[in-house]
Amino acid sequence: MKEIAEHAGVSKATVSRVINASPTVGREIADTVRASIAELGYRPSLTARSLSLGVSRTLGVVAPDLSNPMFHRVFSSLQRAAAGSGYRVLVAETLEDASLESSTAIDIRNRTDAIVLVAPRMDRLEMLELLPTLQPVAVVNRTTGGQAVVARVDYAQGVVDLVAHLRELGHRRLLFLSGPESSRSNQERLAGLESARAADPDLRIDVMPCGHGFDDGYRCADSVRTHGATGVIAFNDVVALGLMGKLLEDGVSVPRDLSVVGFDDIAFARYSAPPLTTMAVDLQGLADALWGDLLAEIDGEQRREPRLVAPSLVIRGSTAPRP
Amino acid sequence: MKEIAEHAGVSKATVSRVINASPTVGREIADTVRASIAELGYRPSLTARSLSLGVSRTLGVVAPDLSNPMFHRVFSSLQRAAAGSGYRVLVAETLEDASLESSTAIDIRNRTDAIVLVAPRMDRLEMLELLPTLQPVAVVNRTTGGQAVVARVDYAQGVVDLVAHLRELGHRRLLFLSGPESSRSNQERLAGLESARAADPDLRIDVMPCGHGFDDGYRCADSVRTHGATGVIAFNDVVALGLMGKLLEDGVSVPRDLSVVGFDDIAFARYSAPPLTTMAVDLQGLADALWGDLLAEIDGEQRREPRLVAPSLVIRGSTAPRP
DNA sequence: ATGAAAGCGCTAACAC
DNA sequence: GTGTTAGCGCTTTCAT
Numbered sequence: 001m002k003e004i005a006e007h008a009g010v011s012k013a014t015v016s017r018v019i020n021a022s023p024t025v026g027r028e029i030a031d032t033v034r035a036s037i038a039e040l041g042y043r044p045s046l047t048a049r050s051l052s053l054g055v056s057r058t059l060g061v062v063a064p065d066l067s068n069p070m071f072h073r074v075f076s077s078l079q080r081a082a083a084g085s086g087y088r089v090l091v092a093e094t095l096e097d098a099s100l101e102s103s104t105a106i107d108i109r110n111r112t113d114a115i116v117l118v119a120p121r122m123d124r125l126e127m128l129e130l131l132p133t134l135q136p137v138a139v140v141n142r143t144t145g146g147q148a149v150v151a152r153v154d155y156a157q158g159v160v161d162l163v164a165h166l167r168e169l170g171h172r173r174l175l176f177l178s179g180p181e182s183s184r185s186n187q188e189r190l191a192g193l194e195s196a197r198a199a200d201p202d203l204r205i206d207v208m209p210c211g212h213g214f215d216d217g218y219r220c221a222d223s224v225r226t227h228g229a230t231g232v233i234a235f236n237d238v239v240a241l242g243l244m245g246k247l248l249e250d251g252v253s254v255p256r257d258l259s260v261v262g263f264d265d266i267a268f269a270r271y272s273a274p275p276l277t278t279m280a281v282d283l284q285g286l287a288d289a290l291w292g293d294l295l296a297e298i299d300g301e302q303r304r305e306p307r308l309v310a311p312s313l314v315i316r317g318s319t320a321p322r323p
Numbered sequence: 324m325k326e327i328a329e330h331a332g333v334s335k336a337t338v339s340r341v342i343n344a345s346p347t348v349g350r351e352i353a354d355t356v357r358a359s360i361a362e363l364g365y366r367p368s369l370t371a372r373s374l375s376l377g378v379s380r381t382l383g384v385v386a387p388d389l390s391n392p393m394f395h396r397v398f399s400s401l402q403r404a405a406a407g408s409g410y411r412v413l414v415a416e417t418l419e420d421a422s423l424e425s426s427t428a429i430d431i432r433n434r435t436d437a438i439v440l441v442a443p444r445m446d447r448l449e450m451l452e453l454l455p456t457l458q459p460v461a462v463v464n465r466t467t468g469g470q471a472v473v474a475r476v477d478y479a480q481g482v483v484d485l486v487a488h489l490r491e492l493g494h495r496r497l498l499f500l501s502g503p504e505s506s507r508s509n510q511e512r513l514a515g516l517e518s519a520r521a522a523d524p525d526l527r528i529d530v531m532p533c534g535h536g537f538d539d540g541y542r543c544a545d546s547v548r549t550h551g552a553t554g555v556i557a558f559n560d561v562v563a564l565g566l567m568g569k570l571l572e573d574g575v576s577v578p579r580d581l582s583v584v585g586f587d588d589i590a591f592a593r594y595s596a597p598p599l600t601t602m603a604v605d606l607q608g609l610a611d612a613l614w615g616d617l618l619a620e621i622d623g624e625q626r627r628e629p630r631l632v633a634p635s636l637v638i639r640g641s642t643a644p645r646p
Numbered sequence: 647a648t649g650a651a652a653g654c655g656c657t658a659a660c661a662c
Numbered sequence: 663g664t665g666t667t668a669g670c671g672c673t674t675t676c677a678t
Contacts, residue, residue: 001655010665011664012657013665017664020657029663043456045655047434049656050370051370051655053670056370066389066399076390076416088415092412241594245594248596268591271568272595273571335650335671335672336649336650339673339674348647368672370670371672371673372671373672374655375654
C-alpha cells in the first residue's frame with residue numbers, strides 16, 4: 001500500500017479511500033491511484049483490514065460431515081444467504097472427532113464475525129458452556145435456552161406426518177430405524193413417534209437402532225425383513241436409500257411388499273428406484289432466517305426467538321397401500 | 324493481551340512467549356500468566372497473529388459444488404491432509420457463478436497461505452493469467468504448463484478400462500453420456516474413448532451430450548433406451564444413478580437389458596440397486612500428495628511435477644454380459 | 647529470563 | 663480533498 005501511495009504520489013490514506021470508494025476523493029487523483037494499483041498488481045490485505053476494522057465479513061460454520069447431503073445443504077444455503085450480504089463462509093468439518101468440536105468452534109469463531117454450529121451430538125452442558133464464548137452464534141437443530149440464535153426443523157411433527165401417511169395407506173405395524181442415540185434430532189423423532197402412538201392406540205410402532213449412513217441402512221435390511229412391519233420409517237433418506245438398495249437386491253419389492261419413507265428429501269431421493277417418499281425441508285429458508293438473525297446480532301441486536309421450520313410430506317413411489 | 328499482562332504483572336512480550344510455549348520463560352511466571360489467561364478467558368486473536376507473522380496456517384479451497392460427492396471428497400480429503408499439519412481449510416463454493424471464480428479465488432487466497440483451485444470449466448487463458456497471482460497454488464484435474472502444483476485423475480485411462488470391461492462382456496455398441504463440453508475432465512474422457520476406438524475397430528462408441536447431475540441422467544434415459552447401445556458409460560456416478568433410476572422406473576432391467584457404468588465411486592454407488600460398476604479414485608491419496616507439494620511450496624520449494632492418479636475398476640452389479 | 651519498542655498493512659479521526 | 667497520526671493485537675529484535 002505504501003508502494004502504491006508513493007507510486008501515485010499520494011498518501012496511504014488516499015489509497016485507502018480509493019479502495020473503499022470514499023466519495024471524498026478527487027476524480028483525477030482517484031484515477032491515478034487506480035492506475036498504480038493496476039500497474040503494480042496490488043491487492044489489499046484482508047487480514048490487515050480485518051485487524052483494523054475488527055470485522056472480517058466472514059461467517060464460520062462448524063458441521064460434522066458435509067458428505068451428508070442434509071448438512072451440506074445447510075452449509076450451502078448459509079453460504080448463499082451470507083453471500084447476499086457480502087460475507088464469505090469458512091467451514092470446518094469435525095468428522096468423527098466430536099471431541100474437537102469445541103476447540104474447532106473457538107478457533108473458527110476467532111477468525112470470523114459469527115459462527116453457526118451444527119453439532120447434533122455435542123453434550124448439552126458442554127454446548128451451554130461454550131455458547132457464551134462464541135457470540136454471536138447460531139445453532140441448528142438444538143435448543144439453547146436463549147443462549148444463541150436457533151433454527152430447528154420440526155422433526156417431531158415430520159414424523160407424525162409420516163406416520164399419518166402410512167396409516168392412511170393401511171399400515172398398522174410400523175418400524176422406526178433410529179439414528180444415533182445421542183443425536184438431538186433423533187430424540188425429537190422419537191418424541192414424534194410417541195405422540196403418534198398416543199393418538200392412535202391401534203398402531204404399533206417399534207424402534208430398531210440403526211444409524212445414519214448408507215451402510216447402516218444396508219446393514220439393517222435383514223432385520224427389517226424379518227421384523228414383520230409393513231411400513232418402515234428410516235432415520236433419514238440416506239438410511240432409507242441404503243435399506244432399499246439391499247432390499248431390492250434381495251428381491252423384496254418396495255413398495256409392494258414394504259413401504260419405506262425417509263427424511264430430508266436429499267437430491268437423490270427423487271431419482272432412486274422407486275423414488276423415495278420423504279419429508280422435504282426448506283433448508284434455504286432456514287438458512288435465510290438464521291442468517292438474518294445472525295446479522296442482526298452482529299449489528300448488536302438480540303435475536304433469540306427460535307425459528308421452527310415445518311417439513312412437508314413428499315409422496316413418491318416408495319409407499320403404497322399395505323399388502 | 325495487555326489486560327493479561329497487567330493482571331499477571333508482566334509485559335505483553337512475556338504473555339506472547341507463554342502462549343507460544345517459548346522455553347525461555349520462568350516456570351513460575353509462566354504459571355502465573357496461564358492462570359491469568361484462564362481467569363480472564365482470554366483467546367489470542369488469530370487475525371493479529373496472522374498479520375504479524377504473515378502466515379495464517381489456513382488453506383483455501385475453491386470448488387464449484389460440494390454437493391457433488393466427488394468435489395466434496397477432494398475437499399474433505401484435503402481438510403484431513405491439511406489438518407495433519409495443523410492447517411485449517413477455508414472453502415468457497417462458486418456454484419453456478421463461474422464468472423466469479425477468479426475473484427473468489429483471489430479473495431480466498433488473500434486470507435490464506437495457499438489455495439487449491441477446482442475449476443473444471445474455467446477458461447484456460449483466464450486460469451493461466453490468474454495462477455501467477457495465486458502462488459502457492461494447486462489445481463485439480465487440469466494442466467497448467469508448470470504454473471502450479473497439479474494433481475489429476477487419469478480419466479482417459481479410466482474410460483479405456485471401462486470400455487475394456489464392457490468389451491469383455493461382449494458389448495460392441497457403447498454409448499457415452501458426455502458431461503459439460505467445456506469441462507476438462509470430460510475432454511479427457513473423450514480422448515480415452517478415441518484411443519479405445521482406435522485399438523478396436525470392431526467397437527462402436529457413440530457420444531450423447533447429457534450433463535453432470537442426477538436430473539441429467541434421468542432426463543437422458545429415454546434417448547438411451549431408443550439408442551440401441553447395450554453398454555452405457557455415464558459421465559460420472561451421479562449421472563449413472565439418475566439414469567438407472569428412470570430406467571428401472573420404466574421397466575428396463577439393469578444389467579439384463581442394459582449395462583451401465585459410472586465414474587468416481589461415490590458412496591452411494593455401492594448401495595444402489597443394482598450396485599454400480601464404476602471407476603474408484605483414491606482421492607485421499609491425491610489430496611495427500613497435493614498437500615505435500617503445496618506445503619513444500621509454502622516453504623519455498625518448487626514442486627511442479629504433476630501427480631497423475633490412476634483410477635481402478637470396481638465391478639458391481641450394473642454390468643453383465645451382452646443380452 | 648524479561649521488558650521496551652518497532653512493525654505487520656490497514657482504517658479513521660483529526661488537522662489543514 | 664488530502665495528509666498526518668494513532669492505533670487494531672500480536673511477534674520479535676534488541677537491550678538489560
